[in-house]
Amino acid sequence: MLLVACTDKRQGQIAKVLFLLNRTGTYYERSNADSRQCYLNVDSLLDCIDTTNIKTSKGARAFPIVQPLLDSLCTTKELCELTSRSYSAVVRLAATDALIRRKYVHLEDILLSNYTDTTRIGVCSGDVGWEERVGSVFLRNVQSCRKKAVISKEDSLRNDSLALYAVGLSNYLYTRRLLLRLPPKASYYARIKEIVLKEQTYQALKALARFRREGDKAILMSALSRYANEEEDVESEDDETNNALLAVTVWPCQEFIPMLMRIRDDEVKKDNNSMLPRSKYLFEAVMAYNNQWAYNFIDATLALSSKKNDREYSSDITMATNFHSAMLSHYNPRFASLLRKYPGEDFGDGYE
Secondary structure (H helix, E strand, C coil): CHHHHHHHHHHHHHHHHHHHHHHHCEEECCCCCCCCCCCCCHHHHHHCCCHHHHHHCCCCCCCHHHCCHHHHHCCHHHHHHHCCCCCCHHHHHHHHHHHHHCCCCCHHHHHHCCCCCCCEEEEEECCEEEEEEHHHHHHHHHHCCHHHCCCCHHHHHHHHHHHHHCCCCCCCHHHHHHHHCCCCCHHHHHHHHHHHHCCCCCCHHHHHHCCCCHHHHHHHHHHHHHHHCCCCCCCCCCCHHHHHHHHHCCCCCHHHHHHHHHHHHHHHHCCCCCCCCHHHHHHHHHHCCCCHHHHHHHHHHHHHHHHHHHHCCCCCCCHHHHHHHHHHHCCCHHHHHHHHHCCCCCCCCCCC
16 A cells, blocks of 8 residues: 555656646756766655646746656656657656666667657756757757767767758757858768758858858858848847858858958947847958958957947947957967957857
């Protein structure tokens, strides 16, 4: 009887955790560096949460602390069942987190049953939140196990291929980050160009530029010319001009210089009261030319910005700050004297 009572209590606690996870609608990223199971004081954590009040509340409530409770309550078999597509995304991801900590050998099977889930979900890490496709989160979490030898190198390469070649997955955050670091392998070229032109995922511009094909210059010129498009979301990671500037960092051609100058003129005219990364990427693109022209360009740009700042109100995020951040990302001693000439803070954009 005691064993039955304990089992009933545990099942009731699991049901409560599932209820809480379903109510939040947000997945909280956790570090999976610790391979040990999470043995938490389940009773004290669950007893302090009033589910009666939650059930009558119209808004969703976030309970990040309950995610690791599945690890304390569930067997490996039960966790695997919770990764089924019949459960909500938050439940599936929380159960997968627990399996990652247990170094479950069949994580690849779980990924393959979830990576095509293109529904959006709220994701939080610390105090930062964003929206992401469910399949993208699964890819990122499982791929993080490669260095821990939980999944094989072959599985990891296949997962990257799935992200790159599956139609419609180029808008995954995982895939967009993959595109930024992709090498110019000949077999990738046709797919990368398709992603740029047909799927309009502009993180692929940098990957395309690495091939340095003459016929692709027009594509980059067109993307650079979008700097004045007021309909663009310039804060988006997929901003066309920002990604074209990142492409110039790997393919600095003379033909792009007139457009870089136009973008500079447009940036200098703007109010320095935003945290947008475009001028940082502009400096990175110009630095890639690594010659006297590039030095003079940056010097003149910062001088123009400084004169404007003397006349007008400006925020802490100045062009000098963006130049310092560009040097922090891609230090080049040729431009070191400009750091002293134009003091600024180091401020990263968070996604390059």
